[in-house]
Amino acid sequence: MIRFDNLRVRYPGATREALGGATFAAERGAVTAVVGPNGSGKSTLVRALLGRISLDGGSVVIDGERTVDLPRDRLARMVAVVAQREEPAFPLAVRDYVSLGRFPWQGAWAPPTAADRAAVAHALASADVELLASRRTDTLSGGEWQRVRIARALAQATDAIVLDEPTAFLDIAHEMACFELLAALARAGRCVLVVSHQLNLVARFTDRVVLLSQGMVVAEGAPVEVMRGDTLERVYEWPLVVSRDPAVGAPTLVPLRKPHPPIL
Amino acid sequence: MPRKAWFALVAVLVTVSLLALMLGATSVAPGDVWRALVGGGTDDATRAIVRTVRLPRVALALLVGGALGMSGSVMQATLRNGLAEPYLLGVSGGAAVGAVLAVAMGVSAPALIALAAFGGALLAVAGVLALTRAAGTRGDTRLLLMAGVVVGAFANAVIMVMMATATPDITRNALWWMMGSVAGAGWRDVVLLTATLGGVGLLLGHRARELDVLALGGDTAESLGVDVVRAARRFFxxxxxxxxxxxxxxxxxxxxxxxxxxxxRALTSGRARATLLASALGGASLVVAADLAARTVRAPSELPLGAVTALLGVPFFLWRLREGR
Known part of the structure; x- marks a missing residue:
């Protein structure tokens, strides 16, 4: 459903391309993860999808249409994005905040329709934030806020949802719950694309993994195919081993220690 | 926002406006104010005081307050900053340069000074937009804020140089203008501002949901289908x-x-359309009250309106801050 086609991006003044011809696709009914070290171009992919940076080549294609040719409001009805960081300028009630996910579907003056209200209620329930609905966004914990943001994206009722490091501030339970939610969304037929540093969770929950390094796709496929010790060690430039999770059999990465030289 | 709060906002505005029509060098009873307004039986002098002297002044104060309140709430949402305000961002500086320049060049007709101020303000806004465009970062509203502050500082420097080299007479005139006043209110001003506030207010109401989304920040706003750069420029x-x-x-x-x-924002849910309207109503009440105080406290001499708004507003703001905790 979302295809990145030979995408090239170079930031002004940068010595090398942030994306040097990345090509891969994320399909409906699956969770696709993009992993890779810091600076490998993961967030640039998301920014390219949003149209926030100009492309030096290639395109992002959604359901056969290039994003640059799509009107913004149509794109917003096809793909929802949970960006890496977000802070509203002024606090809102959680329900009002989640309702803003309906923006691409609403006219200027008309009050919320039954469909709007149903989508918001469904989003609050799916992200398990119904109990927070009347809280203000500035009173939420990091984990609550992250789930509320996902609810806002769900209220957008799009076929595809893209999340940039959604578990960055979450504890183990919320991290697991978040990935369970993403898996459930994929089972419900949505296209889920998640950028993550949590390789072990990615290995357990996702259907496809795309490994980026220096703006290029260096490995792509099922988690067992991508999560190979030699590949990851080379890409992350750190000694590590990949074993099997004894409980679930998924590949598990264990970074090894490499002592820092003594500080005098 | 609860209906009670809207009712209170309107009630406060009606009350201060009525008081402003009643009080002054000659007090007029509420009944006489009403009769003078609807053209009933009062003496000519009372009718003249209410209709010709006080009504345009109260109307202008109301409109100035409404427009400034609305302008501020748009600026703060657009620039995502609670310190943003129309005057910080070059508008006032540009207008002051225009007006002081006109005064210094010997212009004395109020309409011409107003025109010069308006031109100066628009020039400053154009300067701010040109600066952000030259810097060329996409969708960063912080840049707009920076550019506004920079243009404002430049305008202040120009004013200081002009004041330092002007005759005391010109300096005094310019100073009075910079302190704000609705004393010279005429119906032409009222009509002009009504048209502007009505037109711009409708446009803003029409785009209020976009303003809500813009306040969430660039990436999120963009993902919801808003062209952040264009929208921010338009609201600005x-x-x-x-x-x-x-x-x-x-x-x-x-x-x-x-x-x-x-x-x-504290009164409303924080959604843009409600905040715009509440800011307009609140601003209107504040400026009508401030003008009433400015012309009655030390009558027959007048206090500068721009100072009285702050003198009245700050204690009220502090009180609200305490209540809100």
């Missing part, structure tokens, strides 16, 4: 237009655009 221009028109008819009336939106 509309808010500046409101502020520039008030500056042209009443000089610089500070504080309203900064503080009133904060109070409005």
């Amino acid at each position: 221009i509309l808010a500046s237009l409101l502020a520039a028109t008030t500056v042209a008819v009443a000089g610089l009336v500070g504080f309203v655009g900064l503080m009133v939106p904060h109070l409005a």
